[in-house]
Amino acid sequence: MSDLTIDSVATTILDVPLVRPHKFATTSMTAQPLLLVEVRTRGGVVGFGEGVVPGGPWWGGESVETMQAIVEKYISPVLLGRRVDDVTGIMRDIERVVANARFAKASVDVALHDAWARSLGVPVHTLLGGAFRTSVDVTWALGAASAEEIIDEAQQKLDAKLNFSFKLKMGALDPGEDTDRVVRIARALEGKAGVRGDINARWDRLTALKFLPRLAEGGVEMIEQPTPADQFEVLAELNALLPVPVMADESVQTPHDALEIVQRRAADIIAIKTTKCGGLKKSAEIAAIAKAAGIACHGATSIEGPIGTAASIHFACSEPAIDFGSELFGPLLFDDELLQVPLRYENGQVHLPEGPGLGVELNMDAVKTWTRN
Numbered sequence: 001m002s003d004l005t006i007d008s009v010a011t012t013i014l015d016v017p018l019v020r021p022h023k024f025a026t027t028s029m030t031a032q033p034l035l036l037v038e039v040r041t042r043g044g045v046v047g048f049g050e051g052v053v054p055g056g057p058w059w060g061g062e063s064v065e066t067m068q069a070i071v072e073k074y075i076s077p078v079l080l081g082r083r084v085d086d087v088t089g090i091m092r093d094i095e096r097v098v099a100n101a102r103f104a105k106a107s108v109d110v111a112l113h114d115a116w117a118r119s120l121g122v123p124v125h126t127l128l129g130g131a132f133r134t135s136v137d138v139t140w141a142l143g144a145a146s147a148e149e150i151i152d153e154a155q156q157k158l159d160a161k162l163n164f165s166f167k168l169k170m171g172a173l174d175p176g177e178d179t180d181r182v183v184r185i186a187r188a189l190e191g192k193a194g195v196r197g198d199i200n201a202r203w204d205r206l207t208a209l210k211f212l213p214r215l216a217e218g219g220v221e222m223i224e225q226p227t228p229a230d231q232f233e234v235l236a237e238l239n240a241l242l243p244v245p246v247m248a249d250e251s252v253q254t255p256h257d258a259l260e261i262v263q264r265r266a267a268d269i270i271a272i273k274t275t276k277c278g279g280l281k282k283s284a285e286i287a288a289i290a291k292a293a294g295i296a297c298h299g300a301t302s303i304e305g306p307i308g309t310a311a312s313i314h315f316a317c318s319e320p321a322i323d324f325g326s327e328l329f330g331p332l333l334f335d336d337e338l339l340q341v342p343l344r345y346e347n348g349q350v351h352l353p354e355g356p357g358l359g360v361e362l363n364m365d366a367v368k369t370w371t372r373n
């Protein structure tokens with residue numbers, strides 16, 4: 001076996017253009033910034049991880065710029081000279097020098113898994129216990145555009161058999177208008193596709209009490225994170241009130257957050273992003289808590305590029321607790337292909353890439369094209 005000692009850690013920021021602006025509750029992006037983390041061993045094996053947040057620090061306080069500083073100045077010294085198969089020990093020791101910063105830690109956790117698996121000549125899912133499936137359902141997210149535009153785009157996706165459920169990003173418009181818009185979309189797609197609403201924690205309790213029942217009556221099949229992340233009691237109240245499942249996203253970033261959700265029965269589904277949760281190991285801890293409580297899990301996204309998405313596919317295909325599909329569509333929003341062989345999306349699913357490590361190979365010319373100067 002090659003020498004597993006970590007010899008270097010390098011970071012690169014990319015700005016990859018999107019096929020169309022992606023609108024969130026408080027911001028819109030035309031290019032997605034990605035932090036590529038490269039871990040190289042003395043044996044010459046290279047593993048990649050991706051630091052990525054949805055469009056900037058509005059979601060959780062981190063950005064590619066903060067992640068680059070944290071990884072280079074504070075995390076890299078913990079890694080150098082250690083073996084890539086010492087992931088448990090390394091991630092524990094990182095906790096001693098860096099609090100929170102889970103998106104940054106996830107980029108390192110994934111790069112270590114990729115390099116470790118490549119050193120052994122096995123896929124990352126083997127390190128996670130093996131893949132029990134080779135594909136996972138993918139829902140498609142639609143922004144704050146008009147009902148007509150959204151219905152058009154959804155119909156195209158349905159006709160092409162690319163997706164069979166849709167998540168509407170809400171919270172940017174007036175709540176009444178936003179509710180009417182989404183109910184019109186749900187009615188237009190009734191019987192053809194499921195429609196879900198993600199409010200990204202933008203409504204207060206009274207707004208949620210007023211409009212969420214209208215969304216549920218209007219045919220919206222699931223409500224994601226309507227109210228602020230730390231208000232677990234409000235989420236629990238809404239979950240008890242609504243006839244449709246509530247999904248916690250911003251509220252669950254740590255295993256302890258998952259425990260709070262379980263104890264309060266504050267959600268029926270937990271959105272697990274391998275990025276926001278701090279990597280593959282922490283995501284598995286959250287999945288275990290949810291599974292033990294009979295709470296479903298969704299393979300969620302922070303609009304990762306192909307490296308981050310591949311990591312989440314390996315996780316979803318080796319973790320039965322991810323039993324409420326996924327939204328691992330990130331690379332489809334990018335206007336350039338960063339891989340030598342693209343990830344395979346068909347029939348409403350994304351497929352587990354084959355090969356050692358994450359099973360994907362970067363096209364370094366494309367990486368160079370979008371590297372920030």
Ligand code: MG
Pocket residue numbers: 198200224225249250271
């Ligand atoms: Mg969300």
